[in-house]
Amino acid sequence: MAQDLGESQGQLPEEVNEFLVESHENLDRLDRDLVALEADPMDKERLSSIFRTIHTIKGTCGFLGFQKLESVTHVGENLLSKLRDGELILNPAITDALLAMVDAVREMLARIESTASDGEVTYPELIARLTEAAAGSLSGTVAVAPVLAAAPADEPTKVEPVVDNPSQSEALAPPVVATSDLASKVAAADAAKEPIEAKSVISDSSVRVDVGLLDRLMNLVGELVLARNQILQHTAGEANSALVATTQRLNLITSELQEGVMKTRMQPIGTIWSKFPRVVRDLSQSLSKHVRLELEGKETELDRTIIEAIKDPLTHLVRNSVDHGIEMPEIRSANSKPDEGILTLSAYHEGGYVNIEVIDDGAGIDPLKLKAKAIEKGLITVEQASKMSDREVQHLIFMPGFSTAEKVTNVSGRGVGMDVVKTNIERIGGSIEVNSELGKGSTFKIRIPLTLAIIPALIIKSAGERFAIPQVSLVELVRLEAEQAKVDIDAVDGAPVCRLRGHLLPLVKLSEVLKLESELVEDEGATNIVVLQADHRQFGLVVDHVVDTEEIVVKPLGKQIKSVNTFAGATIMGDGRVALILDVMGVAKAGHVVSESLDSRSGSVSESRGDYVADKEALLLLGLGHSARVAVPLASVDRLEEFETDSLEWAGSQPVVQYRNGIMPLLWLASALGVDAGDASDSKLQVVVHSSLGRSVGIVVGSILDITEEQVTLDPYGSRDAIRGSAVIQGKVTDVVDLTPLVEAVVGELVGVGVIE
Amino acid sequence: MNIGNALAVGENEHEVSLKVQQYCTFFLGDLYLGVAVEDVQEVIRQQEMTPVPLSSPLVKGIVNLRGQIVTALDLRHRFGMSAYEKPPMNIVIRADDGPVSLLVDEIGDVVELDQSSYEATPETVDKLSAELVTGVFKLQGKLLLVLGLDKAIQFSEAA
Incomplete structure (x- = not known):
């Protein structure tokens, strides 16, 4: 050589x-x-x-x-x-x-x-x-x-x-x-x-500069950016054209300087990719596979701290794709694919972020196999599995303790799983997604910020204080006018949820999470919801005002407040005041939105099978008739819907409604349980949608009261087929109902119904 | 903070008169307190403060000190006193991991003190103060309490 x-x-x-x-x-x-x-x-x-x-x-x-x-x-x-x-x-x-x-x-x-x-x-x-x-x-x-x-x-x-x-x-x-x-x-x-x-x-030919000095320069540039923002604000309504022109110049120069200083800390991603050809070659040889590695966008630059941080996760992904993604040559040719598998690494910039993709043209992820594995490992229940979309299933591979390799090879599956990859990427403010098509291949897409020092953020206000939310976690902004909010927000007491395009979005009030004294000067009664992504779960953060988006400079917090995990840092606003940066994950935890994550839930469910005593679970509280209260596990609820009584139709003796281009049978919970339904004068049907045996069934209830998460001690008194037992929930006797047997009885009767236009 | 060393020197009779130290003094309620001048980075007026929800009640907020985020500690609360009656002053302390601001009622003079007038905290001082004060200087007509910075800055959530 x-x-x-x-x-x-x-x-x-x-x-x-x-x-x-x-x-x-x-x-x-x-x-x-x-x-x-x-x-x-x-x-x-x-x-x-x-x-x-x-x-x-x-x-x-x-x-x-x-x-x-x-x-x-x-x-x-x-x-x-x-x-x-x-x-x-x-x-x-x-x-x-x-x-x-x-x-x-x-x-x-x-x-x-x-x-x-x-x-x-x-x-x-x-x-x-x-x-x-x-x-x-x-x-x-x-x-x-x-x-x-x-x-x-x-x-x-x-x-x-x-x-x-x-x-x-x-x-x-x-x-x-x-x-x-x-x-x-x-x-x-x-x-x-x-x-x-x-x-x-x-x-x-090159000069090595102390990283400390670069960091100091970066800090100073951060200050300059803030000062520039301030001057821009002051001169916004200025008539003095010379001043305005100078400000414009200052603006441009600052941006260029910021870019330049950031560049000094940049390294092309190729520096860490350079070892992959060897890794892939050795690996494919030892597995007797043929793999060609293609690198696209080698020159894409990233902050050096980030380059360091993604080295290991990326190596793991590459190894994983060669080991699990790309099939043996015999299998490939049997599926009329070329013997040689192609693994593509591609990097490109996109709006302040860098996307890195690891693409293989291998077998793809089999959602059925994944589900079976996850159930076998006790990570999810059969019920959860039946409701998961393929996309959700694919993300199961990021759960701790998951490995689908049928045998542990010396290549991967040595205990460092995809969950570690995910954690490492999230630690630097990035995210990872997987997209896979069975038989065609998988794409892992990593999205990471260009730099950790200056980030785009959404500035919001709650109880008179400003807070910054890193834009990487932001999904969308929803503003519900007073009238709309009344309709779309359910169960305001306790755990509010919002109906957003047919899905239930848990809501968290920022002022409540932070125990702030809300001024109650609500924006003309409208509700501002910032939809955020925390660990593959979305939730809505209710804030008083949405101010603007801004580039902010992230500053660390002193050790006296480091322990408060709802904040990721602080930044200095254009007016010189300090604003706290929210840690979305921390807020989600404080608001109990992610406390009940898939893994923790599965633990409690599997333990509770057989005896339904003292496990904490989220329950949807429903009212039937005048006074009866029942609770159903929230996990078995797909959606909450409302139908006009007029839209009720009949399929034989079965009441149905048209729902999502299909037919959904309806079941009156009160009559199914033998409870007096009271007078059904209401022109709207409150429906809880539950899926079973691949079919959605609408369960008509009197009213939707609340969502609660508590430790329920069931008294077997009154337990029947569908009723697990009774418990005292929120100070009232409530029957806990299992929807599955009720619904299966209906679905069993329902064969061969179709919509005729 | 250097009292330990100062005392060790103080035991040596010949050097006593040489060993003088400067203290930055301040008032907190009816206490007259001091910290060694070399631990003080600067003294600044009332700053616009951002409260930090969910943090310890001892954290009054965070302030912008020329681009650096500095935590401001409620010293009155630390001494079990009622809230500040007027806008407090910031004494910015050089701590190991970055500056920390102590909020005090009023700033006193910088005084030069002879270690010979130094004494350990008297037993009679109430428990809370005793924990935060490392020693006392006997001055004419009054006592200057030396604030133990380690204790004042580091605290458990329970404090």
Whole structure:
């Protein structure tokens, strides 16, 4: 490989260039560290840092194919690891040997830079000397471990000189140098053979800047952005045209500066992609699969902190796609697909975010298989599974403790699951989605912010205070006028929900969650709902006013308030005041919207099978007739609907309504339970939609009272077929009803009904 | 904060007169308190404050100190006193992990004090104050209580 690289002389491959720049710097530091270490041989931190440096160089040159460099650093690393572990103590002899190694490495690097190969010199003496030192037998070496002290002093060297080309190795008799200033002699010998440019060029072409300085610059730019926002506000109604023009210029310059400073922290995503061709190749070989990797948008840039953070999740996704996504060649050809699977990594910018897609043309995700697996693992119940859309099912793979690989391979399924991938991506404010078509392949789409420092946010007001909501969590804004709100918001007491396009959206009042004293100056009685996404669950945040969207600079909170997890940080607004940034996940938890997540729910349901005692579950409270109250598990409720009495039709003896281009049979809960329905004078039917056996059934109830989540202790008194028992809920005796047996009885009767236009 | 060191030096009779320290003093209710000048970053007037819902009652809010978010602590509450009667002043303390502001009633002078007039907190001081005060300087006609910054800034949620 080293020889191959020689062809492109003068223009080294990018990864070699990077390796050189990095190594030159590391070596400079190494010199200083080694000398400092001699003064304090027990400085563990310094030793570890030296070890890491050499380890990195060794690893990279192994990858790039510089074998001679690798063999020298390898023995050096051995020696250093012993020093680091305290088996040996540094003395001048060892330091000399290590410094000689640094010199040798530097020579080889210079050679790589000028000839793109690490040359023919193999440094056998240096290797021998380092090996000897590592064995604790170099003159003057003090071995700490007794085992090592007992080792024979003249232990033969095990390391063979490594030479690429045997024919050349004969011609190149290793020079025998016994003294300690071997490095300089080798260098002199080299200098005669192949002239090396005195000054390294690559290391001068770029400047390394302290990350701390960049962060400070970023902060200052953040301040400038805020000051600019302020000036823009002040000059909005200004007549002085010179001032307005200057402000415009300031505006432009600030934006450009912001962009420029952000760029200094940017790295192309290609830096982490560069290792994937190898990963994919090795992996597909070991699995006997044919996989072609295609990279699109390598030059897409991301903040360096984010690049670091997505490295591991991305690697996992790539491995996962090769292992689980792409099928064996036989299966592929049987399905008339080309033998070779294609794995595409694609990155592109989109409105302040970067999208990274991992696309394979493999088997795709089988929702049935997934469901079965999830049920088997107790992650969801059969009932939940029957109601899940394919999309929801696909997202099951992100649940903790999920792995569909039929057998655990050494490739994936080592306990690091997709849930970890998801958590890691969410930690940096990103999101991940999966889209899969059975037989066609899967696409994992990661969406991450360009930078963590300046983010677009929605500014809202609640109880007179402003709060910022990161736009990444924002789904939509809903404004319900007073009249509409009365219709669309149900069960205002306790746990309000909103009917939004046929779905029930749990509502959380921000002022309640934050225990703010709401001024009750509601926006002309209208309700402003900010629909947010928290962990694949949507909820509506009720706020007093929606102000505007703005670019905000995220600032950390002091440790005295770090423990409040409803806030992700703070920002300074245009008027100089501080506004808190909401942590959407934290707000959802505080509002109990996600406390009952799928995994926690499944636990309680599986335990409660058999005895329905003392499990906490969300219940929908319904009124029947004058005074009867029943509760049904919220999990069994699809939707709440309202139908005009006029829309009632009959299919034989079965009352039905037309619903979503189909026919939905209706069932009167009161009569099914044998309760007096009272006078049905109301012109509207309140209907709870429940699905069973693949069919939706509308359950007509008297009224919808509330949603409650509480620990219910059931008294078996009055328990019948569909009634689990009775309990005291919200201070009243309430029957808890199981809808499934009731509905199945109706669905069983209903075969062969269709709509005739 | 450097009282420990100062005391150690104070034991050495010859150096006593050399060892003087400057204290930034302030008033809180009827207490006259002080913190070592080197722990103080700056003193600023009443700032526009943003309350932090759900945080400890000791957190009065957060303020914008030239682009930095600084937590302002309710020192009166910390000493079990009633709410501030007039707009408080901010004494911005240099803490290990960034500045923290202490809200006080009024700012006093910066005084130079000889360690020889220093004494440990007397037993008679009530329990809450005793916890927050590390020692006392006997001045003419009054006592200057030295505020223990570690305790004043770090508190458990229960405090």
